[in-house]
Amino acid sequence: LHIRVEDELYNNLNSYSTRNEQSIQDCVREAIAYYMSNMRKRKTVKKINKFTFIDLFAGIGGMRIAFDRAGGQCVYSSEWNKYSQQTYFANFGQQPEGDITKVDEADIPDHDILVAGFPCQPFSIAGVSKKNSMGRATGFEDKTQGTLFFDICRILNKKRPKAFMLENVKNLCSHDKGRTFKVIKESLEELDYEIFYKVLDGQSYVPQHRERILIIGFDRKRYGKNINFEFNLAPCDSKPVMRDILDKEVPDKYTLSDKLWTYLQNYAAKHKAAGNGFGYGIAPLDGVSRTLSARYYKDGSEILIAQKGKNPRRLTPRECARLQGFPDTFKIPVSDTQAYQQFGNSVVVPLMGEVAKLIINKIDRLDEEGTGWKKVI
Structure with missing residues (x-):
């Protein structure tokens, strides 16, 4: 694909490429993908979906599939890896925004549920401990500044969705002798969300032993503090085995x-x-x-x-997709190497879908009780 541009536009593109440490080819591809995403949004008839959600650290969209199936409409997504962006665009027709650390939280659309499979980064505990010893209070920004978890916190603080669902490796609970998870839990509670968490194994839904921790939160300012939530997953009719997913x-x-x-x-x-x-x-x-x-x-x-x-x-990459519960209609536009990394970093889609249903059912009950604000549209 050859594109002729004016000198001024080329110079601007070259400067943008240098600042963002991307090739001009990647910058042009990203620009075209954003343009096509915006055109698709304009032509899409507005649907009255059950709820809206945003997809942070989106990867290739495993969480999006799960929440789409639960009746949701994704109004924003973010993913920095260019190859994952390609797979995401190929399947959803939308280009995820890049580096979330550079995104102004005020520019993110209002939404009912924040969904994020965030990376686990080290947390600095020393500064918090010093302030505690001096009797000084510490807010969530003091605890999480400099980590990608902070970006989740600042978005929750600004947009105040009804609920959120965070996913991570099960070792998050024991990382740094439990101190990392303690900071995460305290930070979310200080934002006035009621927190529930549990390590779940996806092997009831796919033939893979895969344990991940899910952290669910509901807005106390909206629903009060008397919130109960149980990870009561519906039993599977038949447990899948490896031969079911093989070519x-x-x-x-x-x-x-x-x-x-x-x-x-x-x-x-x-x-x-x-x-x-x-x-x-x-x-x-x-x-x-x-x-x-x-x-x-x-x-x-x-x-x-x-x-x-x-x-x-x-x-094969397609078998890896099935092992994670992706449908066979899911497109794999990247190399085998990239596909292996993408599916290895993804989630068990049907398990996430079952948890999504639990969250939606809980929100519906809370809204019916009259404790919540008017639904965010």
């Missing part, structure tokens, strides 16, 4: 080379002799796999599929 025919390129397979076997034997549990994992066809990670593209060792007369193989 019948898979290209040979996904079969491990002799060199890699020998290395993985030797590596596993070495650690087994040392009493460690490290090593490759052959997924049971009638069971569940280990957790899919973003490093899967390196060797696929955590989830391998046995083959008759051949070395084991890794999953």
